[in-house]
Every structure is written in structure tokens, then in C-alpha cells.
Amino acid sequence: MGKVIINDQITERSEAVIDIEDRGYQFGDGVYEVIRIYDGSLFTAEEHLNRFYQSAEKIKMIVPFDKKQLRALVEQLVKENQVKDGSLYMQLTRGASPRNHVFPGEEIQPVLTAYTKEVPRPEEAMANGVKAIVVDDIRWLRCDIKSLNLLPNILAKQEASEQGCFEAIQHRNGLVTEGSSSNAYIIKDGKIQTHPATNLILNGITRQVIAKLCAENDIPFSEEPFHIDDLFNADEVFISSTTSEVMPVIQIDEQVIGDGKPGRITSQLQSLFVAKIESDKHNK
Numbered sequence: 337m338g339k340v341i342i343n344d345q346i347t348e349r350s351e352a353v354i355d356i357e358d359r360g361y362q363f364g365d366g367v368y369e370v371i372r373i374y375d376g377s378l379f380t381a382e383e384h385l386n387r388f389y390q391s392a393e394k395i396k397m398i399v400p401f402d403k404k405q406l407r408a409l410v411e412q413l414v415k416e417n418q419v420k421d422g423s424l425y426m427q428l429t430r431g432a433s434p435r436n437h438v439f440p441g442e443e444i445q446p447v448l449t450a451y452t453k454e455v456p457r458p459e460e461a462m463a464n465g466v467k468a469i470v471v472d473d474i475r476w477l478r479c480d481i482k483s484l485n486l487l488p489n490i491l492a493k494q495e496a497s498e499q500g501c502f503e504a505i506q507h508r509n510g511l512v513t514e515g516s517s518s519n520a521y522i523i524k525d526g527k528i529q530t531h532p533a534t535n536l537i538l539n540g541i542t543r544q545v546i547a548k549l550c551a552e553n554d555i556p557f558s559e560e561p562f563h564i565d566d567l568f569n570a571d572e573v574f575i576s577s578t579t580s581e582v583m584p585v586i587q588i589d590e591q592v593i594g595d596g597k598p599g600r601i602t603s604q605l606q607s608l609f610v611a612k613i614e615s616d617k618h619n620k
Contacts, residue, residue, distance in 0.1 A: 338417045341426070341450035344401070346413055349451065358447055360429030363437075364485040366446075367391035368427035371410070372578050373419050373452065374613050381407060383541045384578075388426070391482045396439070397430055400446055410450055419452045423579060426450035427484065455579060462606060465586030465598045466502035468575070470564060471495060473506035473513050473536075480535045492516035503575055505588065508536065511561045515575050518583070519543040523572035523601050527556040542576040542609075549608045555601065572599030582606045 340349045359365035369388045372379040385403050392399050399406070410424055429447045433440035475488040492504035493516040504516045513531055514520050519540045521530045528550060533539035550557035567573060573585040573593045582605045584598035598606075 338452065339413060341409060341413055341448060343445075343448050344409065346409070346416060352449070354447065354449065355432035357435060358429055358432045359440075360427065360447070360484055362435055364483065365395075366427055366429035366484045367395065367397070367482055368425065368484055369482060370578050371424045371426075373414055373422045373424060373455075375617055376414065376418075376420055377617055378411060378414060378424065379613060379616060380541050380545065381411075383544065387482060387539075387541065388428070392428055394478070394481045395483065397428065397446060399428060400448070406448075413450060414452055417452045419454060421456055422452055422454040424450060424452050429484070458580060458583070461502065462581060462583055463598070465584035465596075467500065467587040468503040468505050468515070468573075468585050469496050469499055469501050469589055470567070471504045471506055471516075473508045475506075478535055479513070479537050480533070480539065482538060489516045502583070503585070505567065505575070505585075507564055510564050512564060512567055513537050515577075518575040518577040518580055520567075520575050521546075521573065522562055522566055522570035523574075523599060524566070524570050526601065527558060528601065529558045529560055529562050529566075531561055532559040540576060540578070542578055542581065545609065545612060546576055546582065546605060549605065549612065553604075553608060555604070568593075570594075572602050574602045574605070582609050 338349055339346050340352050342352050369384045371381055371384045385407060389399055414424060427449055431444040431446050433444045471492050492506060496504040503518055505520050506513050512520055514537045519530060521528055531537050547557055567588060568591045571594055575583050575585060584602045586593055586596050
């Protein structure tokens with residue numbers, strides 16, 4: 337079954353125990369991160385850990401480890417589980433205490449958990465593109481926090497799945513925000529456009545990598561809100577996430593995007609992203 341992290345210890349998964357009154361279980365009172373593993377190494381680990389600490393701070397929770405210590409711990413977990421291509425999931429809750437909406441006292445310590453799993457790169461989907469639907473964004477107003485409260489995301493993703501689609505692209509009053517588990521982009525006349533990194537979206541780590549790749553390769557990249565009509569009329573559409581990388585969207589609802597195949601700029605970004613992965617591996 338592999339090993340997991342419970343607080344500052346790596347233990348067998350079969351021996352891991354979480355208290356029934358853990359606030360993550362009862363309230364979703366916590367934050368999380370998912371970090372991609374390529375060839376046994378954590379990709380953009382520093383950026384993910386920084387966001388982990390930022391999310392914790394935004395909900396007034398202190399991570400009981402410094403970043404260097406936490407990084408060493410999760411890297412050791414990846415090594416002990418011998419993960420080649422996969423992901424690491426980590427979360428921090430406010431701890432276990434008698435159920436009460438008010439925060440517990442300082443004597444209650446946050447609870448860290450983490451595990452790994454093998455996850456192959458979605459090469460076929462990236463080569464052929466995926467379908468999506470459009471749904472209302474019914475989430476709360478602090479989507480910049482990577483919190484455990486994902487029920488609206490789950491409902492959107494399930495609706496997409498029931499319609500044979502890969503993702504649900506969300507909007508607020510006609511303005512596109514992001515996917516249920518991804519950031520969303522349109523390409524029109526050679527220019528990439530995505531929603532600004534406000535409280536209405538999560539500033540994805542892959543999104544940040546894409547922005548840097550565009551700047552380095554003279555690909556026009558703009559953070560501006562866009563409408564559902566812009567989505568349907570785009571030359572290309574793609575989404576991005578830690579596990580989906582740069583994923584072309586070839587159909588939304590009943591509307592085929594472009595010629596129904598991954599577009600030129602999306603394919604260019606995919607190649608640049610793979611080069612970034614290889615570069616990071618060689619620089620470790």
C-alpha cells in the first residue's frame with residue numbers, strides 16, 4: 337500500500353490513523369497541494385510549497401514545519417515509495433478537537449498528511465484534445481485559497497463526466513473564471529487570454545509556468561476577463577493543471593473549437609512545457 341506522512345513521521349499507510357474529530361473531516365478546515373512527480377522528482381516543488389504556506393496563512397493557520405524541513409520530508413516520501421511518474425498529495429488541517437465552529441485553542445496542533453501515487457502523463461488526451469461543458473460558477477469568493485472545500489468543484493466535474501466530458505468550465509454572470517480543477521485559456525488571433533489571478537480563481541502553478549514560457553518565447557499572453565461568447569468563438573481553447581499539463585479543448589457543449597483539433601499555439605506550449613520538465617530534471 338505504500339507509505340504516508342502523518343505529521344513529522346513517515347509510516348505505513350495501513351498504520352495511519354486520523355482522529356474522527358479532525359476539523360478537516362468535519363468542517364473542511366484545511367488546505368492542500370498536489371505536486372507532480374516526473375522521473376522520481378517533484379516538479380515546481382518550491383512554488384507549490386510557497387502556495388501551501390500562503391493558503392494556510394489566509395485561513396489563519398500556521399504550518400508547523402519550515403519549508404526546508406517540509407520539502408525534505410515529502411521528498412523522502414517520494415523516494416521511499418519509489419514513485420517514478422505520479423503525484424504527491426498533501427494537506428494540513430487545523431487539528432482534532434471537540435466539534436465547534438470557533439477555532440480551537442493554541443494547544444491543538446495542525447495535522448499534516450501526505451501520500452503519493454503513480455499517475456501517468458495524459459499523453460493521448462493531450463495529443464487529441466478533450467471536450468468540456470460550461471456551468472455556473474457557484475463557488476465561494478476566496479477561490480485563491482486552495483482549501484479542502486471542493487463540493488462545488490466536484491458537482492461541476494461530475495456534471496461534465498455525466499455528459500462524457502473531461503472538464504466543466506465555469507463562469508460568473510457570463511465571465512469565464514476557470515475549470516472545476518483547472519485554469520482556462522482562449523487563443524484569438526495568436527494571443528492567449530486567461531482570467532486575472534484574483535480571488536475568483538486559483539493561480540495555478542502550471543498557469544504560472546505557462547505565463548513564464550510565453551514571456552520567454554514571445555507568445556502574447558494577457559490576463560483579462562473574457563466572456564462565454566469569446567470562449568465559443570476562440571481559435572483555440574486549452575486548460576492547464578498539475579496533472580493535465582497543457583490540455584487542448586476541442587469542443588465545448590455542442591460547439592467545436594477551431595477545426596476540432598489541438599491548435600498550433602497550444603501544441604507549441606505543450607512542447608515548451610515538456611522542455612521545461614526536462615530542463616528542471618537536469619538542473620537538480
